[in-house]
Amino acid sequence: MCGIAGVIDKRLADAPQQLTASAEAMAAALAHRGPDGQGCWIDGPAGVALAHRRLAVVDLSPAAAQPMESADRRFVIAYNGEIYNAQELRRELISLGVVFRTYSDTEILLEACCQWGPRKALSRLAGMFAFALWDQRERVLVLARDRMGIKPLYWQQESGRLIFGSELKALRACPNWSAEIDRDAFAALFARLYIPAPLSIYRGVSKLAPGTMLTWRLGDEPLLETYWSLADSAMDGRLNSLPEDDRVVAEAMEAALSDIMRGHLISDVPMGALLSGGIDSSTIVALMAEFGADRPHTFSIGYDDPDFDESDHAAAVAHHLGTVHHQLRVNASDALRVIPRLAEIYDEPFADGSQVPTLLVSEMARREVAVVLSGDGGDELFGGYDRYWERSAQWNRVKALPVQGGLAALLGLLPLNIVTGPLRRLGLLADARQSLPVIRHLLRLPVIDPFYGSSQFVWAKPPVSYPFSQNHPQTWPQLNPAIVPDALDRMQYADTMTVLPDDLLVKVDRASMSVGLEARVPLLDHRLVELACRIPASMRRRGNAAKWPLRLVLDKRVPAALFDRRKMGFHMPMTHWMKGPLRPWAEELLAPHRLASSGLFDVPAVRAEWLAFQSGGADRTYDAIWGVLMAQAWLERWTGG
Structure with missing residues (x-):
């Protein structure tokens, strides 16, 4: 795991010192991601510079340092991640005559691109990665990101140059860089508390989408190409479903996870795992103990509040x-x-x-190990969230109504106080901030997707002071309802394409890498993802037991009494703390003059939400005001306002 950055600027073709200085400054901004070394490579005549910060995990020798040049000197790579089928690819490449100088997966990836070309090499990889590959012969840059979006990559083309980096810090560090806040992206933050891809907080700076490669030839526009599609896998899975049979599903899960875990356990540095005691993390630790070290290190967080404390279960x-x-x-x-x-x-x-707890547990783990395994992805792949089943039930009630269109029209004529009760019983007005126009629209929809998406909004109306567009570019395709009509499939797909790469994986990557800790997520190996797409919706829950396919694996290794309980999630008692010990910090940050300094916030709306939170009961959660606090803290750190 590492950090990468680079710049291509033909105007610097005769200024190799400026190229080097630019790349080194960008890499220095990523030092936390790679504390074990820094490298820089330039192609002066082309105006190309690649930079790398190294966290040494596999092949710790200096020979494995990056950027790395291929044996034939055609390609140069700067790469962040791990290739879990690297040894299999190595054996195949050796059979084709490739002679390796190192044992690193970097060289295996590099020579695979050299042997098969980047597009075909990507289709052969199993891993988490983001990389930049410069073709010296053809003068072409390739940027690529793994299928699930585990590793980040930002890019920007402006004024004839292209710059990229693992984090925005790298782009900010590039000399002569400037960008303005994207106000539409800032407003979008308040719907789900993250900025949805391909947007970033800066206008003109994009996140490379999962499963995508970007090709840029000097003088041309960047070409974006999808090399793997979850939509295709989801639709193929429905057309080639496994039978509804516990034995068949259990055997398929065991075979896939055995292979996946062996690859994820390759490391030349100490490893551990994050353990909550729930189904996902317990499955990972059980398989780690079976296929890896005799006594792996595990790490958990505990609280005094029993409503949030899972530490006894983890222990x-x-x-x-x-x-x-x-x-x-x-x-x-x-x-x-x-x-x-x-x-x-x-x-x-x-x-x-x-x-917050993700950062704290990462700090603790880094004192003992350099790599951890995490159970992220289990809920999205195997239907673990209660909201899936709640929204499915609501949607089925809606679709059972005999006159959906007529009901939608009627809602436009009746006053709110008359229709509120029936709408709540139908589960259509779960939040007072939902509006009747939205509900009328949803009642006319043929699929659950927009209904589910709107039900997850934290702020129905973003607390901003300006008009904004909600027509954001979408980087992922819709599922064909004729092939994938099931509401559960469609909700899991939506979360896997949005919440997972833009929220959950961002959270884990930035927290772990801020302390130089590599986090691996075996449940998001694309081979397991494709298998999960083939498991019928009816096999993902048995009675009240969610994530049934994972339970079939875990039941053989851990007594059900140790993990079979209500899902808690990885949260802190923040609602209580923000009404107590954290209140002075929040009050200070939410002072009207500080909120007004950027000109972006609707200050009265924010203050009203803050007062409502402080006076509200236990059911008034902190999420909405936390979004404002984090946005204001960011503005003060990065813009001074």
């Missing part, structure tokens, strides 16, 4: 599996210690409240 699973278990008890003081760093770590506005 029980760790004891059963014989791990070396580490536990951190967290209080409001611990949160307040790291909260001021969040705007620096998440270098565009980002407001997933679990970013």
